[in-house]
Structure formats: structure tokens, C-alpha cells
Amino acid sequence: MMAVWEGDRIRPGVVIVPGLTQTKDLKFVVEVAELLARNGWNVLTIDLRGHGDSRRLSAAMITGGWKETDDILGAVRHLREKTSSSSVAVVGFSMGGRSLVKAMAQDEGRLIAAGIAVTAPLAAGPPLAPPDPGVAPTPLGKFFLEFLGAPSFYEYYSRAAASYGVDLRTMEAQMPADASIARVKKPLLMLYALDDFQSLLQLKLGRHDGGIFSLAYRDTVRDNPHVRTLLVDRGNHAGMLYLSDPHWFALTMLTYLKHWQARDVDHVTAAAPPLDVLAEGQLEAHTARYQVVVRNHGPRAAGVVDVHIRIPPGARLEHCWAGFEGLGRCATDGTRLSWTLPRLTGGKTSAGPFVAVVDVSRMKKGPFATTVWVTTVERSLSLLEKDTVTIPQHVTLERR
Incomplete structure (x- = not known):
């Protein structure tokens, strides 16, 4: 990219x-x-x-x-x-x-x-050697081997070295x-x-x-x-x-x-948003469930904070809440769901989860995306994605 x-x-x-x-x-x-x-x-x-x-x-x-x-x-x-x-x-x-x-x-x-x-x-690391049949790889080792598509690191890197015209020990030294x-x-x-x-x-x-x-x-x-x-x-x-x-x-x-x-270049800056968003989604039969947490890493409190989820076209909101089911319902405006926090304290404070369950049974099969973002009154009265104070999060699920 x-x-x-x-x-x-x-x-x-x-x-x-x-x-x-x-x-x-x-x-x-x-x-x-x-x-x-x-x-x-x-x-x-x-x-x-x-x-x-x-x-x-x-x-x-x-x-x-x-x-x-x-x-x-x-x-x-x-x-x-x-x-x-x-x-x-x-x-x-x-x-x-x-x-x-x-x-x-x-x-x-x-x-x-x-x-x-x-x-x-x-x-x-230790010199690569043929695997000992009596010693199982660690869970992390298994993860790497699955990614490499190889039975052992020795086998993979031996093939890799040969593909570049050298032996394994020569490649290891590099x-x-x-x-x-x-x-x-x-x-x-x-x-x-x-x-x-x-x-x-x-x-x-x-x-x-x-x-x-x-x-x-x-x-x-x-x-x-x-x-x-x-x-x-x-x-x-x-x-x-x-x-x-x-x-x-x-x-x-x-x-x-x-x-x-760019020490003396004014149009190159070093600004980082103190707020960030963690978002995840899960497909359950005919519904999609989204959970969002907002964190404030900065030293100052932020307020008023609005948390937004843009559900995909064709989806229908079933219910939404903040914290515990039944509490803190979201406001709806078309495909935008929003929760309002009057204040989010600074110093690595979290708020949430903000949860939305939407019916996706009428949507076409295939992948669909949802956007999550945050706005603050301090920044703008707008609630739109373009005025987000965080890096927007995109959650993609797929109906099969």
C-alpha cells in the first residue's frame, strides 16, 4: 500500500x-x-x-x-x-x-x-538441525511451521538456501x-x-x-x-x-x-490522537454482533465523546447497549448507531463495551464491512466519519 x-x-x-x-x-x-x-x-x-x-x-x-x-x-x-x-x-x-x-x-x-x-x-539462534522425533515443537513453533508449510525449520530453510544457490550453514551465517x-x-x-x-x-x-x-x-x-x-x-x-x-x-x-x-518543516507534524478504538465483530447465524471499547491514553479527560458504528446497508438493528445488556441504548440515525459519553477520564482509561446486534439475514452472501469511529464536541459538532478523532476501525465479516 x-x-x-x-x-x-x-x-x-x-x-x-x-x-x-x-x-x-x-x-x-x-x-x-x-x-x-x-x-x-x-x-x-x-x-x-x-x-x-x-x-x-x-x-x-x-x-x-x-x-x-x-x-x-x-x-x-x-x-x-x-x-x-x-x-x-x-x-x-x-x-x-x-x-x-x-x-x-x-x-x-x-x-x-x-x-x-x-x-x-x-x-x-541455535544451528538448525533435523528435528528430534521425541521432542515436540513449542506452540509458537507449530504456528510458524504452519505458516511456512513445512514439517520442520531445518527442512524449510534447507530448501530456501538451495533456492538461492548456497548451503544451509552459509545462509544461517547471513x-x-x-x-x-x-x-x-x-x-x-x-x-x-x-x-x-x-x-x-x-x-x-x-x-x-x-x-x-x-x-x-x-x-x-x-x-x-x-x-x-x-x-x-x-x-x-x-x-x-x-x-x-x-x-x-x-x-x-x-x-x-x-x-x-523534517525538523524544520512545518507541514510535517508529530500529532497523535489520545483516543483510540478497539472493535471486533462476530457472525452468529443470522445476526452480526459488534463490540467496541474506547481508550483515552492522554493525560486530560475528553468530553463530550460520541462513539459510532456504521452498520452495513441492508442490516437491521435488533438491540444495542453499553456495559451490560439492557443499559445505555444507542441512538440511531439511518445506518449510524451512536452512544454519548459526557466525559472520558485520561490516563489510560477505557469505556465500554458498546455492543450492537444487527440482523443480516436479508443481506447478500459475501463480505460486508462496518466502520467504527469516535467524535468529540471539543473537535467538532459533526458526528460524521470525516470528523473522527481516532483512526477509524473497519470490521469485515462474511456471510457464506
Whole structure:
């Protein structure tokens, strides 16, 4: 996905790179891209080789950060050529962050203006070996193997290495980024959380240095003025670090990139909405049930706050409530359902759930989308989607 500003103003660009098993259409990737675009950046989100659209269009296999370096550098060139961006930064999550570090080391400061690597596993793992029939893979390992479509990591990466004309050990040597990070010559922020479940799993497996998530790389960059590490108490792994506190993550990301890419450019900003929305939907026989929670991550209270759901054409509202069934009915205006909160306290306060059950039995079979958004009287008296103070959420269900 690419979002490009029109007009003759020069703007910076950002490439967003998801991690292993992740694609550019995930909620956190879409929202991070929209935040950057709203603040004045040209944005390109990509699927690394072996993922999403890239997997459908190419047989290129995953290499754990080695060849993914080429994917990132190619995306940076593409964004710069198509948009005439003044500079291009990269935000990479998990394996996307590892690949970013390797790309910045290889680039030597020519293409990538700045980078943010979120919970990136830089270190080498244990050498891959044929699986022991008596040892079952961990639940996380099973998840990855299902995604790869392989009986073992050894089998998959052996085939991957052969497809690139090298043996497995040669490819394994190219995967880590803990040594190459010393060659980074542009600003790079390494972002980690102490409660990262993947890092904690390494400890449970007996890798007491953190395994692939070891932070020992900091010794190699102690004298490198370009690399900084930010370690936070909580936030978990990859996109969950954003989802746990979108306001903090957005301000950190936007402030860092504006400083290095557009410090004195007024039309590039670093503003993040303190309110955000969590929305989900579930299809139950002939009805669709939607649940919404609103969070205020900012320090100040917000009010008056209106929470809205736009139900699909052809759907009919059966009932709606806030908190407990039967309480806090919604107001209706055509296909828009709304609840009003006189005040939502700041400091990571939540309100909800706001629930709507709609009859979809008369709708055609196939996918249908619902939009969720929030408006405030402080911002505008309008209740329409275009005046939302949050990034709108889109929930898609499908009648079969």
C-alpha cells in the first residue's frame, strides 16, 4: 500500500516492514501507516518475500533477514523514485526490524535516512538441525511451521538456501544482525519491551542471555553515535507494542522521525490522537454482533465523546447497549448507531463495551464491512466519519 501527498511541497517518506507471518493489511500496520500519512509523510507498506502479496506473486522463500535486506532497499528506492520524497526512513517490526538493521548496515547511509526497529531479534539462534522425533515443537513453533508449510525449520530453510544457490550453514551465517549493526551510519532507534513474550520464551528455553533477542549488541555500538536503544517496561512484541498504547508509540515514532527527516518543516507534524478504538465483530447465524471499547491514553479527560458504528446497508438493528445488556441504548440515525459519553477520564482509561446486534439475514452472501469511529464536541459538532478523532476501525465479516 502506498499513500502519497499531492502538491508541490517536498515531503519525507517512510517504508513500513512487518515481521515473520505478518502482512501489510494487519491492523497495527494500517494504523501506523495512517498516522504517518496524516502527519505529512509519504508512506509505503510492504509484504516481505514469502508473505502476503509477495508470496502470491513470487516463489522467493524466506531467509530470516538475509535476502529481505534487498526487499527493503528496493522498497526505499521505489518510494523515493515514485514520490520524490526528500528522504526515506524505515520502520520495521520483529524480523522486519532485523532486516532493517542489515539493510542500514549494507546501505552505509546512502538511501535510508533513519530507522526504527521494533523488538528486532538480532542475534543468532541455535544451528538448525533435523528435528528430534521425541521432542515436540513449542506452540509458537507449530504456528510458524504452519505458516511456512513445512514439517520442520531445518527442512524449510534447507530448501530456501538451495533456492538461492548456497548451503544451509552459509545462509544461517547471513541471518543475524548483531554484528552488522556496528556499521550503521544513520540514526537508528532500537525499541524493546521487558514483557516481550518471545524474549521471555527464550529464557524459558534456557537461553539465559535472551537467545535471538539478546541485547548484547549494545556493547558493539557503545561508541556508535547513530544507534540508540529504548527499553520500556511493557508492550510485548512487534505490533502489540503499538496496540498496547497507540498514543505513546505514535508520539515516539513521529517525534523521532520528524527530528531526523523534517525538523524544520512545518507541514510535517508529530500529532497523535489520545483516543483510540478497539472493535471486533462476530457472525452468529443470522445476526452480526459488534463490540467496541474506547481508550483515552492522554493525560486530560475528553468530553463530550460520541462513539459510532456504521452498520452495513441492508442490516437491521435488533438491540444495542453499553456495559451490560439492557443499559445505555444507542441512538440511531439511518445506518449510524451512536452512544454519548459526557466525559472520558485520561490516563489510560477505557469505556465500554458498546455492543450492537444487527440482523443480516436479508443481506447478500459475501463480505460486508462496518466502520467504527469516535467524535468529540471539543473537535467538532459533526458526528460524521470525516470528523473522527481516532483512526477509524473497519470490521469485515462474511456471510457464506
